[in-house]
Amino acid sequence: MANEHFLDQYVHRENTWDEMYDSKNIRQQYSHVFSMLKNLDVDSMSNRHRLAGELFLNQGITFTVYNNNEGIERVFPFDIIPRIITGSEWAEIEKGIIQRLKALNLFLKDIYSNQQILHDGIVPVDLIASCPHYTREVYGIKVPYDIYVHISGIDLIRGSDGKFYVLEDNLRTPSGVSYMLENRDVTKRIFPDILSTSNVRSVTHYPTLLHEVLLDLVSSQVSDPYIVILTPGIFNSAYYEHTFLAKQMGVDLVESRDLVVDNHKVYTKTTKGLKQVNVIYRRVDDEFLDPLVFKQDSLLGVPGLLSTYRKGNVAIVNAVGNGVADDKAVYTFVPEMIKYYLNEEPILNNIPTYQLSDPDALKYALSNIENLVIKNTNQSGGYGMIMGNTISEREWLKAKSEIERNPRNYVAQPIIQLSTVPCFINGKIQPRHVDLRPYALYGPQGIKLVPGGLTRVALSEGSLVVNSSQGGGSKDTWIID
Amino acid sequence: MERVEDMLRVARTHYIYSLDKNINSGTWKPILQVYTDLSEDKTELFENDTYAALHYLLLDANNDNSAKNIIQKARENARGVQDHITREVWEEINSIYHLINRPFVKLKLASADALEIIDLFLKHSMIYVGVAEVTMQRGTAWNVMRLGKFVERSIETLILTDKQCELHAYDLGKERDITNWRFLLLSLAGYEAYLKSYRSTKHNQQILQQVIFNPDFPHSILYSLNQIDRSLAILIKENSNPEVPELVRTFGRIQSRIQFMDPGSVVHIDIKSFFAELKRDLLDFNAKLKLLFFSY
Numbered sequence: 001m002a003n004e005h006f007l008d009q010y011v012h013r014e015n016t017w018d019e020m021y022d023s024k025n026i027r028q029q030y031s032h033v034f035s036m037l038k039n040l041d042v043d044s045m046s047n048r049h050r051l052a053g054e055l056f057l058n059q060g061i062t063f064t065v066y067n068n069n070e071g072i073e074r075v076f077p078f079d080i081i082p083r084i085i086t087g088s089e090w091a092e093i094e095k096g097i098i099q100r101l102k103a104l105n106l107f108l109k110d111i112y113s114n115q116q117i118l119h120d121g122i123v124p125v126d127l128i129a130s131c132p133h134y135t136r137e138v139y140g141i142k143v144p145y146d147i148y149v150h151i152s153g154i155d156l157i158r159g160s161d162g163k164f165y166v167l168e169d170n171l172r173t174p175s176g177v178s179y180m181l182e183n184r185d186v187t188k189r190i191f192p193d194i195l196s197t198s199n200v201r202s203v204t205h206y207p208t209l210l211h212e213v214l215l216d217l218v219s220s221q222v223s224d225p226y227i228v229i230l231t232p233g234i235f236n237s238a239y240y241e242h243t244f245l246a247k248q249m250g251v252d253l254v255e256s257r258d259l260v261v262d263n264h265k266v267y268t269k270t271t272k273g274l275k276q277v278n279v280i281y282r283r284v285d286d287e288f289l290d291p292l293v294f295k296q297d298s299l300l301g302v303p304g305l306l307s308t309y310r311k312g313n314v315a316i317v318n319a320v321g322n323g324v325a326d327d328k329a330v331y332t333f334v335p336e337m338i339k340y341y342l343n344e345e346p347i348l349n350n351i352p353t354y355q356l357s358d359p360d361a362l363k364y365a366l367s368n369i370e371n372l373v374i375k376n377t378n379q380s381g382g383y384g385m386i387m388g389n390t391i392s393e394r395e396w397l398k399a400k401s402e403i404e405r406n407p408r409n410y411v412a413q414p415i416i417q418l419s420t421v422p423c424f425i426n427g428k429i430q431p432r433h434v435d436l437r438p439y440a441l442y443g444p445q446g447i448k449l450v451p452g453g454l455t456r457v458a459l460s461e462g463s464l465v466v467n468s469s470q471g472g473g474s475k476d477t478w479i480i481d
Numbered sequence: 482m483e484r485v486e487d488m489l490r491v492a493r494t495h496y497i498y499s500l501d502k503n504i505n506s507g508t509w510k511p512i513l514q515v516y517t518d519l520s521e522d523k524t525e526l527f528e529n530d531t532y533a534a535l536h537y538l539l540l541d542a543n544n545d546n547s548a549k550n551i552i553q554k555a556r557e558n559a560r561g562v563q564d565h566i567t568r569e570v571w572e573e574i575n576s577i578y579h580l581i582n583r584p585f586v587k588l589k590l591a592s593a594d595a596l597e598i599i600d601l602f603l604k605h606s607m608i609y610v611g612v613a614e615v616t617m618q619r620g621t622a623w624n625v626m627r628l629g630k631f632v633e634r635s636i637e638t639l640i641l642t643d644k645q646c647e648l649h650a651y652d653l654g655k656e657r658d659i660t661n662w663r664f665l666l667l668s669l670a671g672y673e674a675y676l677k678s679y680r681s682t683k684h685n686q687q688i689l690q691q692v693i694f695n696p697d698f699p700h701s702i703l704y705s706l707n708q709i710d711r712s713l714a715i716l717i718k719e720n721s722n723p724e725v726p727e728l729v730r731t732f733g734r735i736q737s738r739i740q741f742m743d744p745g746s747v748v749h750i751d752i753k754s755f756f757a758e759l760k761r762d763l764l765d766f767n768a769k770l771k772l773l774f775f776s777y
Contacts (some may be wrong), residue, residue, distance in 0.1 A: 051597075185497075188497055188500045188596070189596055189597075190593075191593065192496075192500055192593050192595070192596065193593045195500050196499065196500045196507075202501040204501060205660060208659060208660065211676075224680050224681075225680065247673055247676075248676070249676060250673065250675070250676020250677040250678075250679075251676075
């Protein structure tokens with residue numbers, strides 16, 4: 001037993017889909033990696049784990065924790081064993097996401113123009129009217145090529161039946177793509193031999209694709225398009241990603257103070273004078289984007305930006321008002337949208353979701369909380385999430401009264417046992433739950449996905465919460481042929 | 482030392498590229514052709530064996546152009562001119578020499594940690610540049626070092642660009658995706674600069690413009706020529722050798738050729754012949770330079 005290889009100590013969970021093991025056997029897609037890892041011992045794995053941490057630290061892929069007035073740089077946890085998905089599984093995911101994005105984009109176009117889907121009773125009017133992310137200020141604005149969802153991250157999970165389900169849509173400013181790319185770069189450093197012999201599809205062209213999408217939004221009459229990334233600034237938790245993408249695309253990274261609107265055009269202040277901006281890839285939320293229209297005290301936005309947008313003098317990526325389509329309550333209706341707009345059956349299914357604004361659903365949820373997760377429709381990043389099987393009695397009483405006071409703000413879903421993957425934690429290989437966020441780019445040339453994505457890992461044993469803000473980590477995701 | 486740094490950067494770029502599916506065939510053949518004089522048969526032996534190729538390029542004592550041999554020669558040179566260079570410069574070169582002879586370098590280079598070794602020496606190459614920059618008096622020795630550095634760099638850029646064009650069959654009329662040029666730009670530390678400075682999708686023309694004519698890109702041929710011009714002017718100022726005018730004329734012809742050439746025309750000319758002539762002229766200039774300053 002003392003000489004047992006660390007891989008042989010792996011015990012996967014009952015009633016959970018394990019990505020590496022099929023009950024007793026190694027799945028085909030993991031067999032090569034498994035045999036290569038068999039050649040390594042715990043010390044070698046620990047060294048690679050340490051090296052990965054150093055690489056993240058040296059590249060500045062960190063966040064700061066403040067303690068006793070001292071800032072401590074921490075790296076986002078990265079597990080060194082890659083998560084592997086087969087090419088055929090990926091083909092299904094790709095088709096499903098493309099289908100879903102087409103429908104969601106048509107929904108956004110519709111909801112900010114004719115609202116036919118409301119007139120036809122497919123989506124309840126009340127649901128949209130009560131949605132805080134429905135942005136009346138952009139009603140009627142014509143966006144370039146009718147594309148609203150240029151950049152998206154659709155969160156998927158794999159259930160115990162092995163099928164992928166959509167957990168939620170992120171259509172506003174999805175983050176994490178830099179981690180997808182950096183995770184691959186780190187894997188190149190720590191497992192070059194395994195990577196090069198595993199037939200893994202490349203993800204490195206993502207910034208090029210993104211740049212092409214942004215360029216394509218500019219009128220062909222503009223000879224030298226000027227694209228910027230608008231960041232809230234260095235204290236934003238995703239600031240590293242903003243700088244990363246700016247560098248990888250060769251575009252300027254600006255803050256609101258660098259931009260000015262004059263005569264319905266947006267300009268960047270440069271040392272050579274004002275320079276007109278054609279496309280803004282904004283990483284600032286809608287409500288902070290223009291203090292003349294939204295939050296009046298916002299210092300992150302640009303006064304007059306929305307009027308420029310309305311005139312068509314600047315393209316804003318993603319479109320303003322997308323939050324209505326990724327609202328957790330509206331999510332329930334996406335399968336209906338797919339049927340309504342595309343006349344197709346959804347390829348990727350939703351997780352069954354109860355709208356707590358429905359009195360019957362509310363009653364069911366309140367009496368079956370131990371089997372449910374309740375999510376606040378207005379929050380993301382794992383905030384406002386109640387795991388019914390772990391919440392204390394006291395916390396539940398408090399949450400319950402809040403839910404009863406405003407049920408529209410909550411949805412309930414059955415607790416799904418997310419699939420598990422092997423992780424190297426504290427010198428042992430252990431199963432941990434994961435989700436998957438593939439990134440899609442929607443431009444005039446169509447919808448493209450880079451073959452991969454961000455696999456988020458719930459690092460605590462048994463935890464189902466994968467969000468980085470809640471202590472989650474990430475893994476490199478390999479799509480292999 | 483300039484050649485070592487360039488070679489390391491090329492090896493690093495190719496190594497990382499070779500791990501990505503669908504981007505590169507992974508063969509080391511073009512790199513071996515640029516940096517070694519291996520026969521066709523021997524190139525075939527190494528081209529698909531990453532660790533053998535890396536060993537030959539960086540450590541093989543039988544390869545005159547290996548990083549190890551170049552560092553050894555640089556150390557010998559430095560030892561011979563210790564009175565002209567600073568102690569810090571000497572110590573840095575000496576430490577690199579001892580580092581490359583340590584057993585762990587060979588072991589790691591033959592393992593999955595190869596990139597760690599390439600990065601280690603790349604870092605030391607840059608430290609060497611920084612140490613020289615900070616400590617050296619801007620006198621004769623400094624300008625001689627700069628002359629050598631930029632002659633080497635101009636030739637390296639030229640050879641790598643020529644090789645990339647050769648891989649494109651010298652067909653610059655056919656527009657290519659940026660991914661087809663990324664290897665060259667990364668090898669010349671110019672990928673981010675390119676993305677920042679050039680906006681259109683006419684990559685063929687823009688990339689050649691950057692690597693040949695851009696006076697602000699530190700690895701462009703014109704930038705190197707302008708640096709040579711500065712140091713050469715200082716070195717010949719008080720040199721009455723009768724060979725100086727011919728050296729100046731030779732250099733002036735090369736510099737003028739690049740400086741006054743229409744960058745837009747580069748994709749329409751016979752680029753293969755252009756590179757061949759430029760290389761011949763640069764080597765000729767280099768030979769005259771050696772004759773003037775280092776022959777007795």
